[in-house]
Amino acid sequence: MSADSIRETVTKIYEDINSQSLEKGDVLINTLHAIQDHYGNFIPIEAAEVLKELTGTPLSKIYEVLTFYTMFSTHRRGKYVIRICKSLPCHVTGGQEVVDALKNSLEISFGETTGDGLFTLEETSCLGLCGVSPVMMINDEAYGNLTKERVSEIIDSIVSRERGE
Amino acid sequence: MSKPITVLVSIDSNSLLLGARHYKNYLASLVEKYNLGSIVDVLETGSFGDYGKGVLFLVLPENTVYSVKSEVDVEKIVLEHLLKGRIARELVVEDFSTEGPVEAKSTTIEERVVLRNAGSIDPRNIEEYIALNGYQGLAKAFRMEPRAVIEEIKKSGLRGRGGAGFPTGLKWEFTQKVDSPDKYVICNADEGEPGTFKDRLIMEGDPHSVIEGMVVAGYAVGASKGYIYIRGEYFESVASLRRAISQAYEYGLLGASILGTDFSFDLSVRLGAGAYVCGEETALIESIEGKSGRPRLKPPYPPVSGLYNKPTVVNNVETFACVPPIIDKGANWFKAIGTKSSAGTKVYSLCGNLVKRGIVEVPMGTTVADLVYKFGGGIPDGRAVKMVQTGGAAGTFIKPEELGAPLDFDSFKNSGASLGSGVILAIDETHCAVDVAKNLMEFFAHESCGKCSPCREGTHIIVHILNEFSKGRGTRELFDQLYDVADTMEDSSFCGLGQAVPVPLRSILDRFKDEFLAHVDTLQCPVGICKFDKKKKKR
Numbered sequence: 001m002s003a004d005s006i007r008e009t010v011t012k013i014y015e016d017i018n019s020q021s022l023e024k025g026d027v028l029i030n031t032l033h034a035i036q037d038h039y040g041n042f043i044p045i046e047a048a049e050v051l052k053e054l055t056g057t058p059l060s061k062i063y064e065v066l067t068f069y070t071m072f073s074t075h076r077r078g079k080y081v082i083r084i085c086k087s088l089p090c091h092v093t094g095g096q097e098v099v100d101a102l103k104n105s106l107e108i109s110f111g112e113t114t115g116d117g118l119f120t121l122e123e124t125s126c127l128g129l130c131g132v133s134p135v136m137m138i139n140d141e142a143y144g145n146l147t148k149e150r151v152s153e154i155i156d157s158i159v160s161r162e163r164g165e
Numbered sequence: 166m167s168k169p170i171t172v173l174v175s176i177d178s179n180s181l182l183l184g185a186r187h188y189k190n191y192l193a194s195l196v197e198k199y200n201l202g203s204i205v206d207v208l209e210t211g212s213f214g215d216y217g218k219g220v221l222f223l224v225l226p227e228n229t230v231y232s233v234k235s236e237v238d239v240e241k242i243v244l245e246h247l248l249k250g251r252i253a254r255e256l257v258v259e260d261f262s263t264e265g266p267v268e269a270k271s272t273t274i275e276e277r278v279v280l281r282n283a284g285s286i287d288p289r290n291i292e293e294y295i296a297l298n299g300y301q302g303l304a305k306a307f308r309m310e311p312r313a314v315i316e317e318i319k320k321s322g323l324r325g326r327g328g329a330g331f332p333t334g335l336k337w338e339f340t341q342k343v344d345s346p347d348k349y350v351i352c353n354a355d356e357g358e359p360g361t362f363k364d365r366l367i368m369e370g371d372p373h374s375v376i377e378g379m380v381v382a383g384y385a386v387g388a389s390k391g392y393i394y395i396r397g398e399y400f401e402s403v404a405s406l407r408r409a410i411s412q413a414y415e416y417g418l419l420g421a422s423i424l425g426t427d428f429s430f431d432l433s434v435r436l437g438a439g440a441y442v443c444g445e446e447t448a449l450i451e452s453i454e455g456k457s458g459r460p461r462l463k464p465p466y467p468p469v470s471g472l473y474n475k476p477t478v479v480n481n482v483e484t485f486a487c488v489p490p491i492i493d494k495g496a497n498w499f500k501a502i503g504t505k506s507s508a509g510t511k512v513y514s515l516c517g518n519l520v521k522r523g524i525v526e527v528p529m530g531t532t533v534a535d536l537v538y539k540f541g542g543g544i545p546d547g548r549a550v551k552m553v554q555t556g557g558a559a560g561t562f563i564k565p566e567e568l569g570a571p572l573d574f575d576s577f578k579n580s581g582a583s584l585g586s587g588v589i590l591a592i593d594e595t596h597c598a599v600d601v602a603k604n605l606m607e608f609f610a611h612e613s614c615g616k617c618s619p620c621r622e623g624t625h626i627i628v629h630i631l632n633e634f635s636k637g638r639g640t641r642e643l644f645d646q647l648y649d650v651a652d653t654m655e656d657s658s659f660c661g662l663g664q665a666v667p668v669p670l671r672s673i674l675d676r677f678k679d680e681f682l683a684h685v686d687t688l689q690c691p692v693g694i695c696k697f698d699k700k701k702k703k704r
Contacts, residue, residue, distance in 0.1 A: 028455030068457035069438030087359035126359035130516035131179040131216040144182035
């Protein structure tokens with residue numbers, strides 16, 4: 001991932017998204033989402049430099065945005081980012097047991113990535129899926145009515161799928 | 166709908182998790198296998214509201230609702246109902262309350278204003294919305310003076326559904342009165358209040374009702390641009406709104422010269438990125454402007470100086486969805502529903518330890534008890550309810566003996582039960598009040614944006630103290646200190662987030678003081694949830 005290729009990619013993404021702009025500066029967060037999706041779960045810090053030139057926004061402001069929002073990461077995360085809901089509706093329907101099961105089966109804690117680079121575990125606030133709590137999201141896919149057994153099944157199926165490929 | 170039989174499959178993010186898409190595809194493949202394609206339509210629709218019974222199939226014209234939990238169930242419906250015309254009794258949802266055929270008591274019948282179309286139309290098809298009087302309210306608004314539109318909304322008594330309950334018409338009037346060439350309309354779809362998932366289901370089940378409400382608002386206040394700010398985690402809602410917006414442009418309901426008038430309105434989706442505080446309207450505005458979501462000092466308020474310091478109307482998803490039927494059917498129709506102070510209906514998110522979790526729309530003034538027992542089906546496994554948190558994370562906890570409280574915008578004042586964003590979170594007797602409070606306060610500590618110290622430090626102090634209680638190190642002094650921190654936060658926090666934290670905290674401390682102090686006096690957690698580090702000697 002050279003600086004030139006990042007420049008090219010980020011410029012292309014920005015120009016594409018900027019077509020939805022109604023006012024100057026109103027597409028920064030949408031752009032960051034798209035950059036993160038492109039690189040898979042993280043935003044290379046060099047992208048901020050490119051965005052500074054493209055948007056005229058000071059670098060400090062872009063860094064601030066990058067680090068303020070929990071969905072963005074400037075560090076490379078696992079191929080699968082697991083976001084487990086820690087809010088009360090999940091907590092009272094067995095959420096803690098699911099959190100413990102995840103930590104045990106992945107052998108990592110919040111904010112950490114497994115040694116094989118497959119999973120990063122993050123805690124999230126309410127995902128608005130409380131009708132089927134406890135819930136988690138793995139990348140953009142949601143899983144509900146979780147139990148510790150279901151969690152192990154889900155993780156195992158991803159692991160075996162990855163190993164099979 | 167040209168074919169004689171229609172099967173509607175509830176597809177929304179909650180149903181998807183139960184395998185809705187898979188069952189729908191399986192159904193479609195069976196319809197093809199049995200050559201039923203010419204007489205059976207399989208369509209996707211929004212939420213029917215209840216998830217306790219698996220994925221729901223609604224078969225028309227019989228109006229039969231089936232609960233589907235496996236491929237075998239799908240097969241049974243095809244073989245029995247679609248092929249042989251016999252109702253597959255064992256799969257029928259008998260007490261389904263939103264459709265006609267069931268004999269339900271009047272108190273368990275929903276009244277759907279906001280969710281009028283969710284679950285009966287294909288949200289991906291603008292023509293189905295239009296066929297059910299969609300965009301009629303907008304057409305009618307265009308025949309009225311903008312001032313008259315605002316008067317109608319004022320007369321209807323519509324108040325903001327996001328939690329604060331500010332009169333919508335008044336808000337619009339403030340913006341309308343400011344003389345500015347640029348004004349904006351923003352839909353706050355940053356639904357982050359724990360336990361709330363109504364906006365998600367409105368956006369996924371009937372996105373055009375939100376768009377129509379926003380265009381009416383734009384016309385009324387003189388704004389030509391609008392944004393829908395949706396949580397970054399709501400992938401389905403974002404896709405639903407983007408699809409609906411592009412269809413609305415195609416049909417001339419957005420863009421230049423809408424419906425042949427000289428009114429133009431552009432609308433675009435903006436994403437959040439995981440910050441609860443962005444639900445606060447000025448933080449949300451900062452976020453759209455491409456900044457970190459920290460709230461602004463108020464006043465000035467957004468209706469006068471909001472996005473790019475221009476007059477801006479910010480309303481919740483559910484509020485906008487109320488607007489089209491109010492214009493279409495008139496203020497008096499809306500006012501006749503609900504209570505004196507709070508007109509209309511409210512969409513509730515039922516969650517926690519309930520038999521039936523999901524969304525339900527009922528008139529304002531419905532009691533918590535009805536929501537918990539009649540719509541929510543009570544507490545599972547014969548357990549007793551210990552407390553119900555109403556209104557969301559910033560709402561109050563109430564005890565079983567207080568469940569008779571009717572919920573509306575005045576209920577906090579009258580009975581201590583907040584309406585908030587319409588959350589009914591039931592918590593059963595197996596949970597500990599200290600543990601519940603700790604979990605809730607950890608949420609606020611995590612979501613405090615850090616701008617002001619009362620909130621940034623206050624939330625952490627509260628979590629620290631609650632942690633002491635849960636480890637067996639609580640004292641009466643610490644218990645009192647929680648109230649002190651609450652007072653400080655209420656008096657001096659910069660925005661609504663910090664000011665709201667004391668509301669749930671005090672409500673649980675007041676009501677469960679005995680349980681908190683039992684952690685101190687008896688040196689154990691009465692429910693056995695808190696695991697104490699080590700026993701300390703009693704003084």
